[in-house]
Amino acid sequence: MKKLNINKKILLIIILVFILLASLIGTFLYIFLSKETLVFKLQGENKISLEVYSEYEELGVIATLDGKDISNEVVIDNSSLKLNSLGTYEIIYTLNHDDKELKLTRIVEIVDTTKPELVLKGDSEITLSKGSVYQEFGCVAVDNYDETVSDKIQVINDVNSSLVGVYEVKYTVTDNSGNQASISRTVVVVEPPKSSNNNNNNNNNSEEKVVDITASMEINEIKSMSFTSDGIAVEGYIKDNNGTFKLAICNSKKKCTTFDMQKKDNYYFSGNVKLSNLDNGSYDVYLESKDQSRAINKQEMQYRIARAKIGDKLVTFSYDKNLVSLKIEDFKYQYDILIDPGHGGTDPGAANQYIDEKNINLIQSQYEKKRYEEHGLKVLLLREDLSYGTVMGDSSWPAVRKKAYALGYYGVVSRISYSNHHNSSDDKSLMGWEIIVPATSSGNFMNNIYKIRDAWKELYPTNENHVRIYTRNYNTNVIFTKENNEQYYFTDYYAVIRIPYQLYNVNNVLFEGSYLSNLNDYDWYYNNGNWKKLSEEKIKTFVTSLGKEYIPPQEDK
Numbered sequence: 395m396k397k398l399n400i401n402k403k404i405l406l407i408i409i410l411v412f413i414l415l416a417s418l419i420g421t422f423l424y425i426f427l428s429k430e431t432l433v434f435k436l437q438g439e440n441k442i443s444l445e446v447y448s449e450y451e452e453l454g455v456i457a458t459l460d461g462k463d464i465s466n467e468v469v470i471d472n473s474s475l476k477l478n479s480l481g482t483y484e485i486i487y488t489l490n491h492d493d494k495e496l497k498l499t500r501i502v503e504i505v506d507t508t509k510p511e512l513v514l515k516g517d518s519e520i521t522l523s524k525g526s527v528y529q530e531f532g533c534v535a536v537d538n539y540d541e542t543v544s545d546k547i548q549v550i551n552d553v554n555s556s557l558v559g560v561y562e563v564k565y566t567v568t569d570n571s572g573n574q575a576s577i578s579r580t581v582v583v584v585e586p587p588k589s590s591n592n593n594n595n596n597n598n599n600s601e602e603k604v605v606d607i608t609a610s611m612e613i614n615e616i617k618s619m620s621f622t623s624d625g626i627a628v629e630g631y632i633k634d635n636n637g638t639f640k641l642a643i644c645n646s647k648k649k650c651t652t653f654d655m656q657k658k659d660n661y662y663f664s665g666n667v668k669l670s671n672l673d674n675g676s677y678d679v680y681l682e683s684k685d686q687s688r689a690i691n692k693q694e695m696q697y698r699i700a701r702a703k704i705g706d707k708l709v710t711f712s713y714d715k716n717l718v719s720l721k722i723e724d725f726k727y728q729y730d731i732l733i734d735p736g737h738g739g740t741d742p743g744a745a746n747q748y749i750d751e752k753n754i755n756l757i758q759s760q761y762e763k764k765r766y767e768e769h770g771l772k773v774l775l776l777r778e779d780l781s782y783g784t785v786m787g788d789s790s791w792p793a794v795r796k797k798a799y800a801l802g803y804y805g806v807v808s809r810i811s812y813s814n815h816h817n818s819s820d821d822k823s824l825m826g827w828e829i830i831v832p833a834t835s836s837g838n839f840m841n842n843i844y845k846i847r848d849a850w851k852e853l854y855p856t857n858e859n860h861v862r863i864y865t866r867n868y869n870t871n872v873i874f875t876k877e878n879n880e881q882y883y884f885t886d887y888y889a890v891i892r893i894p895y896q897l898y899n900v901n902n903v904l905f906e907g908s909y910l911s912n913l914n915d916y917d918w919y920y921n922n923g924n925w926k927k928l929s930e931e932k933i934k935t936f937v938t939s940l941g942k943e944y945i946p947p948q949e950d951k
Contacts, residue, residue: 700898
């Protein structure tokens with residue numbers, strides 16, 4: 395009987411232990427299974443490198459809670475990132491969960507790995523007579539980031555003009571980031587031509603030793619021209635100049651006005667030509683050497699000056715078969731407002747799944763034209779439909795260049811000239827407006843732009859931190875702020891849509907209204923009709939600047 399009681403006690407203890415274990419296991423499983431599973435990590439590399447001035451594409455993060463995507467709760471701070479400045483920057487990702495602030499960091503290194511570009515002055519191959527002296531023409535270096543690199547060019551010259559042969563002149567430049575570029579010129583040394591006078595035994599001894607670089611020259615060629623306040627600045631070379639350099643502007647009766655040029659070296663010259671005092675009429679341009687001959691200009695068309703207001707004259711240049719001619723007439727404005735609806739034809743511009751930029755540019759421009767005309771202003775619209783519209787220039791040019799040429803040509807005779815565009819970027823977070831203006835612009839012109847800027851800042855719901863008003867260097871594509879009336883003296887890129895404004899002296903403005911690639915930006919701007927409010931700020935500013943009283947749109951009365 396006693397033994398039986400002991401077995402019962404053991405059994406009872408086993409049962410109690412089992413119950414306790416089951417309770418502990420149940421509690422553990424409850425805690426384990428009810429615990430939240432949070433995943434928060436970067437997508438892509440923790441550290442990335444980007445080329446300076448390139449676009450930053452946000453890779454984002456993976457953020458899930460129990461398998462549910464909560465990445466929309468992550469706040470991304472890329473305010474420190476400067477795509478136009480070398481350095482190392484941090485992108486901060488913040489997620490608030492259970493009263494805790496979780497952070498991730500991505501390192502972005504902005505680097506410059508682009509080589510400078512070298513452009514030879516003079517021809518890439520030069521022929522010299524044996525015994526003559528090689529004259530160095532040099533070259534120009536342009537870098538994508540460093541402002542000045544030409545003074546760093548190293549020249550290796552192995553030319554021995556006393557020996558017939560083929561030689562190389564090598565030019566090398568290294569930018570501040572260590573990117574190196576080289577270019578070469580070939581110099582061919584040949585035997586001098588034999589004298590036709592076989593009876594003159596001393597002929598070879600008396601032969602003049604002259605640098606034969608003129609063999610590759612066009613006779614009397616203008617290499618560059620740019621407009622000044624009263625005429626043009628000219629550079630070029632004159633063959634057989636006898637040490638004198640003169641440029642002549644001659645009318646149809648061969649009556650010429652001659653201008654002395656300054657000598658730069660044996661063949662090259664530079665100087666200024668005053669045009670504002672010349673009578674109306676058509677003129678040909680000559681360069682004088684031993685004989686007077688027509689000046690030619692073989693620059694590509696996008697580098698040739700075309701048309702400008704000089705004093706109270708309108709000066710228009712033409713280049714039939716590269717021969718330089720010009721026409722002078724009394725200046726008068728033909729239009730109050732010139733509007734260029736950007737893109738057109740087979741060039742859609744930026745786009746999203748709802749609209750092409752060329753469409754929205756045209757819709758906005760047509761609205762603005764109508765509104766200006768309600769104020770009694772004369773308006774020229776370069777495009778009335780989805781075609782390219784008014785285009786001019788060399789037939790071999792792409793339509794975008796011919797359209798840019800037309801914008802400059804008619805912009806000269808317009809009091810106000812601007813282009814309507816809309817932005818796009820691989821960085822889907824970018825939003826808002828931009829205004830691109832000429833590098834040297836200042837005074838009343840910029841005051842009007844700042845009025846529009848201030849009004850747009852009030853209207854646009856974005857605090858994104860990047861340059862809103864800027865200019866762009868034609869040769870380097872680098873942008874420079876114009877927020878505070880800064881002035882620069884490089885050749886402009888965007889003032890007349892990828893053709894330098896200096897060809898026309900037109901203060902063209904390019905308005906980028908919104909980012910079509912950012913659908914929230916696009917929705918606020920276009921679908922909600924806020925583009926009209928921004929257009930009205932342009933219209934109000936320009937109408938009042940022309941001495942008219944601003945009339946609000948009928949629908950707002």
